[in-house]
Amino acid sequence: MRLDRSLGMPARGRSNTIEQCGTTRAHVRDVTASRNRKRHHRLRIARSDAFRLCMQSLVASALAYGSMKLVDSPSLTWCVFSSLFTLQVNLDRSLKSGVGQIIGATLGTVAGLAALYFFPIAADALPRLGLATLVTCLTSTIFPTTNYSIFVAAALALEPSAGIAGALSRALAVVLGSAIAIVVSLTVWPKLARSHAFDIMGELLDDCRALLATLPILNPLENRSNVDALHERFLRHLVDARATSGETRLQARFRSGPPLHVALTAFEALWHGLVLLDRVGQTHGGVLSDEDRKALIKCVDAASDNACAYLEQLAAYMRNNAPLPSTQRCLRPLHDAATAARSHFAAAVAKRDQCPEQMQALCTLSFALDQIESNLNHIGELLEPRSGR
DSSP states (O other), X not given: OOEETTTTEEGGGHHHHHHHHHHHHHHHHHHXXXXXHHHHHHXXXXXHHHHHHHHHHHHHHHHHHHHHHHTTOTTHHHHHHHHHHHOOSSHHHHHHHHHHHHHHHHHHHHHHHHHHHHOOSGGGHHHXXXXXXXXXXXXXXXXXXXXXXXXXXXXXXXXXXXXXXXHHHHHHHHHHHHHHHHHHHHHSSOOOHHHHHHHHHHHHHHHHHHHHHHOOTTSOOSOOHHHHHHHHHHHHHHHHHHHHHHTOOSSOBOTTSOBHHHHHHHHHHHHHHHHHHHHIIIIIGGGSOHHHHHHXXXXXXXXXXXXXXXXXXXXXXXXXXXXXXXXXXXXXHHHHHHHHHHHHHHHHHHHTOSOHHHHHHHHXXXXXXXXXXXHHHHHHHHHTTOSOO
């Protein structure tokens, strides 16, 4: 067989390789453009979050200051600080922080008054401080959101002259400041953690689409840096998505019923299918015959293009509330491609004219396409029943 010296491969396969290189370059350009768009999108979100938090802080601190001035309370500073510490990047976090500060103010007041009771003398400031901080630190270790109790208890232990009236005034100021911050977070430019979770889910779908577009399924990769980077990026986004969905308290489910983490499990299962497809090209791609490549290239390309288009529509649905694509209609070409791969494998088994390595490669490819089709159908079943986000 004549070899092409420039490529070190059979001359009859050179044209196919050139076409694959051109397709790969096009995929790389598309992935780069998509990456730039997502970078700008994340930058806009970060700026929006920062500006929203500034606006909410301004309103909450002004309301806290005005409220304490109206009642002429000596604990004005405590109320303003409490409102500022309560506000977080989304309503779910603000609610969790505010409730924790209210409970912490109550616990800190009780601990501080107990320390005053056991050590009433002014000279006993050190043991009084030690007892108050010990109790509140142990409590905040078990319940981290109540760590504000440490400051309340320590302030009361260091300033015993305030007495019960001063302790109650501080506690009420903290409670009022937290309540004001929660109301402001709910009414002034509110944002749910659910919205951020959907944004990250869109990133996960984009990562899967980029992987599918980058993988040369029927050939091994000479340089895996881009593919490995995409795998790592997916895993980072998956960790972020699990953390965000875990802190979601309001509307933490899809309208169809399943909680958010169920979709993340489905996305991870899809990634496992892509990992298997990656292994097909890396481990078994080199053993496929030219006849097999010629027979499978169309169905594999059709499956990849169809799955990428479906994932792009799902990402737009998650991120921008675009129309939800119909799973049955959109994935019909992928089903046809997977069926064609199974038929080719069955025909190869019937002929029994291929080596075991080639049979294993065909079997693994067919199984990987089936897994991806099944995973995409499962994702569609999770999302389709609901009409909107």
